[in-house]
Amino acid sequence: xxxxxxxxxxxxxxxxxxxxxxxxxxxxxxxxxxxxxxxxxxxxxxxxxxxxxxxxxxxxxxxxxxxxxxxxxxxxxxxxxxxxxxxxxxxxxxxxxxxxxxxxxxxxxxxxxxxxxxxxxxxxxxxxxxxxxxxxxxxxxxxxxxxxxxxxxxxxxxxxxxxxxxxxxxxxxxxxxxxxxxxxxxxxxxxxxxxxxxxxxxxxxxxxxxxxxxxxxxxxxxxxxxxxxxxxxxxxxxxxxxxxxxxxxxxxxxxxxxxxxxxxxxxxxxxxxxxxxxxxxxxxxxxxxxxxxxxxxxxxxxxxxxxxxxxxxxxx
Numbered sequence: 222x223x224x225x226x227x228x229x230x231x232x233x234x235x236x237x238x239x240x241x242x243x244x245x246x247x248x249x250x251x252x253x254x255x256x257x258x259x260x261x262x263x264x265x266x267x268x269x270x271x272x273x274x275x276x277x278x279x280x281x282x283x284x285x286x287x288x289x290x291x292x293x294x295x296x297x298x299x300x301x302x303x304x305x306x307x308x309x310x311x312x313x314x315x316x317x318x319x320x321x322x323x324x325x326x327x328x329x330x331x332x333x334x335x336x337x338x339x340x341x342x343x344x345x346x347x348x349x350x351x352x353x354x355x356x357x358x359x360x361x362x363x364x365x366x367x368x369x370x371x372x373x374x375x376x377x378x379x380x381x382x383x384x385x386x387x388x389x390x391x392x393x394x395x396x397x398x399x400x401x402x403x404x405x406x407x408x409x410x411x412x413x414x415x416x417x418x419x420x421x422x423x424x425x426x427x428x429x430x431x432x433x434x435x436x437x438x439x440x441x442x443x444x445x446x447x448x449x450x451x452x453x454x455x456x457x458x459x460x461x462x463x464x465x466x467x468x469x470x471x472x473x474x475x476x477x478x479x480x481x482x483x484x485x486x487x488x489x490x491x492x493x494x495x496x497x498x499x500x501x502x503x504x505x506x507x508x509x510x511x512x513x514x515x516x517x518x519x520x521x522x523x524x525x526x527x528x529x530x531x532x533x534x535x536x537x
Contacts, residue, residue, distance in 0.1 A: 231481035231484055236485055236488050237391075240493070240496070241306060245302065247496050247499070248299075251500055252298045256292070259292040259505075259506065262288040263292070266281040266288070266509070269281050270282070270285070278359065279339070279354040279359045282359045282363060283335070283339070283359060286332050287329060287332045287505060290329045294322065295502055300314075300389075301389065304390075309388070309389060316380070323377060324370045324374050328366060328367065328370045329502070331414060332363070333418065333452075333456060334417050338421050340421065340425055341424055344429065345424065345425075376397070380393050380397050390495075398471050398474035400475075407468060410464075415461075422449050422450070426446050426449055459497075459500070459501035463494040466487070472487075473487055
């Protein structure tokens with residue numbers, strides 16, 4: 222989503238050439254690791270879903286949904302690498318790749334947000350959470366997320382408008398950077414989920430810290446607190462820079478920033494932040510691992526984990 226190679230007397234060829242090398246350095250290992258680890262995660266949680274229904278159903282459904290979105294992002298990376306620097310043979314291919322990329326990104330954002338809310342309800346209102354966390358309701362929430370992100374991808378079809386000789390993720394039309402597209406994307410696609418996640422995570426940590434003197438499971442709860450804090454940090458680090466880049470590019474494309482050097486830096490920052498945000502699909506795997514290990518420990522001990530029942534040790 223960079224500037225064209227030239228814009229008046231301001232050239233972006235140097236920025237785009239530098240990004241070619243950086244994308245290869247980041248995207249190739251991300252693709253290989255993400256493909257393998259997310260397939261393993263889907264298989265692992267599917268096994269628990271079949272063998273331990275319905276005890277671990279809600280957690281497993283959320284984790285499978287998140288892994289599928291991550292896998293979708295991983296599969297779009299090779300096409301993104303090629304089509305970002307080579308004109309698409311037909312426009313519909315470019316639209317498809319861009320749709321898959323943004324659907325997977327925001328599908329992950331919304332899934333993580335719902336996981337965070339689910340965990341907070343389980344800690345603060347355990348009886349209500351037991352009712353809301355039925356497999357059917359969890360599956361319905363995941364289906365709703367898919368409907369929302371597919372519906373929200375409609376503006377992608379007008380990304381390039383009447384622009385000729387464009388490349389995917391570049392040369393976006395002026396309508397793409399209009400306030401009616403960028404502001405809803407920023408507010409509903411990132412700021413609102415981040416606000417919900419920040420509130421739920423902070424309240425969850427506060428409640429768990431208040432229980433440290435009244436429970437024998439403090440070791441497990443401490444691990445859960447650490448996981449919540451790290452998950453929130455990874456979420457912010459992964460998605461805040463790219464949405465800041467979207468806003469800065471909005472200012473550029475609407476004439477609020479006209480200095481050539483500033484525009485070049487913003488173009489580089491946006492492409493770089495999008496590049497590194499893709500690593501999030503690999504970072505999620507660490508959370509999958511801890512959840513599966515918790516499942517196995519509980520099954521081996523033949524007792525349910527209070528932390529896993531009251532909280533969801535997962536990305537959020």
